[in-house]
Amino acid sequence: MLQVPYLNLEAIHKPIRDELNGAYRGVMERQWFIGGEADKTFETTFAAYCGTDYCVGTGNGLDAIRLILLAYGIGVGDEVIVPANTFIATVLAITYVGATPVFVDANPDTYLIDVGKIEEKITARTKALIAVHLYGRAVDMQPIRKLAKRYSFKVIEDAAQAHGAKYHGEMAGKLGDAAAFSFYPGKNLGALGDAGAVVTDDAELAARVRAYGNYGSYEKYDHVYRGCNSRLDELQAAFLSVKLHYLDRWNEERRRIAETYAAQIKNGKIILPRMPENREEHVFHIYPVLVDGREDFITYLRDNGVGVNIHYPTPIMKQKAYEEYCGEAERYPVTNRICAQEVSLPLYPGMTEEQIDWVIACVNRYEKKI
Numbered sequence: 001m002l003q004v005p006y007l008n009l010e011a012i013h014k015p016i017r018d019e020l021n022g023a024y025r026g027v028m029e030r031q032w033f034i035g036g037e038a039d040k041t042f043e044t045t046f047a048a049y050c051g052t053d054y055c056v057g058t059g060n061g062l063d064a065i066r067l068i069l070l071a072y073g074i075g076v077g078d079e080v081i082v083p084a085n086t087f088i089a090t091v092l093a094i095t096y097v098g099a100t101p102v103f104v105d106a107n108p109d110t111y112l113i114d115v116g117k118i119e120e121k122i123t124a125r126t127k128a129l130i131a132v133h134l135y136g137r138a139v140d141m142q143p144i145r146k147l148a149k150r151y152s153f154k155v156i157e158d159a160a161q162a163h164g165a166k167y168h169g170e171m172a173g174k175l176g177d178a179a180a181f182s183f184y185p186g187k188n189l190g191a192l193g194d195a196g197a198v199v200t201d202d203a204e205l206a207a208r209v210r211a212y213g214n215y216g217s218y219e220k221y222d223h224v225y226r227g228c229n230s231r232l233d234e235l236q237a238a239f240l241s242v243k244l245h246y247l248d249r250w251n252e253e254r255r256r257i258a259e260t261y262a263a264q265i266k267n268g269k270i271i272l273p274r275m276p277e278n279r280e281e282h283v284f285h286i287y288p289v290l291v292d293g294r295e296d297f298i299t300y301l302r303d304n305g306v307g308v309n310i311h312y313p314t315p316i317m318k319q320k321a322y323e324e325y326c327g328e329a330e331r332y333p334v335t336n337r338i339c340a341q342e343v344s345l346p347l348y349p350g351m352t353e354e355q356i357d358w359v360i361a362c363v364n365r366y367e368k369k370i
Contacts, residue, residue, distance in 0.1 A: 001304065001305045002305055002354060002355065002358045003305045004305060004306045004307060004346050004351075004355045004358055004359055005307045005346065006307035006308055006309050006344070006346050007186055007307075007309075007346070007348050008348060008350060008351075009185060009186070009190075011348065011349065011350025011351070012250070012348065012349050012350050014350075015350075016242060016243070016246065019242045020192075020239055020242055022242075023038070023235075023238035023239055023241065023242050024235065024238065024239075026038070026238060027234045027235050027238050030234075032234060033233055033234045033235070034231055034233055034234060035231065035234075036234050037234075038234040038235075038237040038238040038241065039057055039231075039232055039233075039234055039237040041237070041241055042055075042057065042232070042237040042238075042240050042241045042244070043055040043056065043057055043197070043232075043237075045241060045244060046197060046199070046240070046244060047199055049164075049171070049244060049247075050171045050172070050173035050174055050179070050199045051170065051171050051173070051174045052173055052174055052179075052199040052200055052201050053200070053201045053203065053206075054199065054200050054201070054202070054203060054206035055197050055198070055199045055206075056197060056198045056199075056206050056209045056210045056213070057195070057196070057197050057231060057232025057237060058195075058196040058197055058198060058209075058213055058230045058231065058232060059194060059195070059196060059213070059229070059230035059231060059232070060182060060184070060194040060195065060196045060230070061089060061158075061160040061180055061181060061182020061183070061184065061196040062089040062092060062093055062182075062196070063196055063213065063228070063230040064180035064181060064182070064196040064197060064198045065089070065090065065093035065094075065130065065156065065158060065180040066092075066093040066096050066097060067198060067209045067212050067213050067230065068156050068178045068180060068198055068205070068209060069093060069094065069096075069097045069099065069128070069156075070097055070208075070209075070212050070225070070227075071205050071208035071209045071212055072127070072128065072154055072205070074097055074099050074127045074128055074154075075097050075098040075099055076098035076099070077098075077099075077125065078098075078099045078100070078125055078126075078127040078128075079099065079100045079101075079102050079123060079125040079126045079127065080094045080099050080100070080101055080102065080126075080127060080128045080129070080130060081102045081104060081118060081121055081122070081126060081128070081129040081130070081153075082094060082101045082102065082103060082104070082113075082129075082130045082132070083103070083104055083105075083106060083112065083113035083130075083131075083132050083134070083335075084103040084104060084105050084106060084315060084316065084317065084332040084335040085105075085106040085111055085112075085113075085134065085312075085315075085332075085334070085335040085338055085339070086132045086134060086158070086312075086316070087160075087311070087312060088312075088316055088319065088321070089160070089182075090130055090132055090158050091316050091322065093180075094130075095322075099127070100125075101325075102121050102123075102126070103121075103316075103317065103325070103328075103331075103332060104117050104118055104121055105117055105331070105332040105333065105334050105335055106332070106334040106335045106338060107334070108334050109274050110137060110140075110274065111134060111135065111273070111288065111334075111338055112132065112133070112134055112137060112139050112140075113131060113132065113139055114334070115139070115140050115143045115144060116143075118143075118144065118147060119147055122147065122151050122153070126151060126153050127153055127154065128153050128154040128155070128156055129144060129147075129148065129153060129154070129155055129156070130156045130157075130158050131144055131155060131156070131157050131158065131175070131176060132157075132158040132160075133157065133158065133159050133161060133162035133165055133172050134161060134286075135161060135273070135284070135285055135286040135287075135288055135311070136161050136162050136165055136188065136254070136282055136283040136284045136285035136286065137162070137165065137276065137281070137282045137283075138162060138165045138166065138167035138172055138175065138281050138282075139157075139167075139175075140167075141155075141167050141175045141176070142168075144176075145176075154176075154177045154178070155175075155176035155177050156176055156177065156178055156179070156180065157172060157173060157175055157176045157178070157179035157180065158179075158180055159172040159173055159179045159180065159181050160180065160181060160182035160184075160187065160196075161182075161187065161188070161285040161286065162188075162283060162285065163181065163187060163188040163189040163247060163251075163283065163285075164188060164189070164247050164248060164251045164283050165281060165282060165283045166278075166281045167281060173199040174199075174201075177200065177202065177205075178198060178199070178200040178202065178205055178209075179198070179199050179200070180196065180197075180198055181196055181197045181198075181199065182195075182196050183195035183196060183197070183236065183240055187285065188247065188250065188251060188254070188283055188285050189240065189243055189244060189247050190243070191236040191239055191240055192235075192236065192239050193235075193236055194236075195232050195233075195236040195237075195240065196230075196232070197232065208225075211224060211225060211227065212225055212227040212228065212230075213227065213228060213229070213230040213231055214227060214229075214231060215227045215228070215229060216228075249349075250349040251283040251284075253349045253350075254283055254284040254285075254347060254348070254349065255282065255283070255284060257284070257287075257347050257351060257356055258275070258282070258284040258287055258347060259275070260356055260360070261287060261345065261347075261356075261359075261360065262275050264360045264364075265360055265363050265364060266364055267363055267364050267366055269291065269292070269297075269366065269367075269368055270289050270290075270291055270297075270363060270366070271289060271290040271291070271341075272289055273287065273288055273289065284347055286309075286311055286344045286347070287344060287345045287346075287347040288311060288338075288342050288343070288344055289342070289343050289344075289345060289363075290337070290338065290341040290342060290343075291341055291343050292341060292368075293368060294310075294340075294341055294342070294343050296368060297343060297366060297368070298310075298343060300362075300366055301362055301363070301366075304362045305358070306345075306346065306358070306359055306362050307346055308343050308344060308345060308346070309343075309344040310342060310343060310344065311342060311344050312339060312342075313339060313342075314339060315329055315332065315335050315336060315339045317329040317332065345359060345363070346359055
C-alpha cells in the first residue's frame, strides 16, 4: 500500500539542502544572529516580491498581526472585524491588544469572509478589518477597500497562508494598508522554525512595528512604547532568502496538483473547493474538501495510507478561550458547517505522480458507511 503523508517537508528541502547548508554556514561565519545582513537581505527581497516599500521581520505570524494593531494604536474600546472562519491566531492578536473581535460568517463558495455581510457589522468603534486569505486564496478586496474608505477604518491582511497569491494582478501583502505573514515551516514559504513579517507601503507604520517588536525602542535603551521582543533571527532570514527563490515554482506545482484533484476526483459524497476563475490568484496552501460525517472518511483514508488534516475542527466562538462568544456561535452557520465537515487532502511540492494518483483513487473509492 502506498503511503502519502499529509505534508512531507523532506520532499521540499532535500533538493535545496546544499543551499540551506550554505545559508547556515554564512550566518555562522558572520557570528551575527539578530538584525544583521541576512535579515536586511530578506526584508528587502520579500518587500520587492510583494510589491511593497517595506518589510519588517517578526518572531512569528501572530506577532506580525499584533504588532500592526499596536502600531495603529488599536486597543481597548475599539472593534476589529474578522472572519468567523479562521485560525485562532487572527483573533488572539485582536484580544491581546485589548480590542474586541466582531465576527463575520464565511462565504459558502470560497469559505473566506462573506464581503456582503461586512457592512452590517461596522460601528463607530470599528477601527480595522482583518482580511484572512485562508487556504491560499485571496479575499475579494475591492468591496472591502470601498467600505474602508467610506467608514475610515484600516484594512489588514492576514496573509499567513497566501505567500504569492494574487488578486487582480496584485500580490497578497499589497492589497490593504498592511499585511502579516507567517513563515511557520509548513507554509508555502516556510522557515526552519518560527518566523513572520509585516509588509506595508507606510513608512511610519513600518518604523513603529519595528520599534514595538524591539522592546518599544527605536534606539537602544530609549523605550518609547511598552513593546515586546519579536524579531526575525538571522538564521531564519537566511533560510527564507534561499527558499524565496523557489516560491513561485512551488506555488505552480501546488496549482497543478489542485487542478488534477479538481479534474479527476469524482465522488458525489465529497464537495471540492470551487476553483478560481484566474488560476494565478490561488496558491493552495490547503486543499479543503467538505465531507458529511468526516470521521469515517478520515479513518478510511488513513487506513489506505493517505494522511489528512483538519482546518479547523472547532469554531473560535466555541473555544473555551473565547467562551464569552459561545452564545452567538449559531449566527455563523456556514462557518459551523465548514468546521464540522472540512478535511484537508495532501498537497505539497514534491508529491510524486504515483502519490497524487493514489489520493485520487482512494477518494473516488470512498463509500460512506450507513
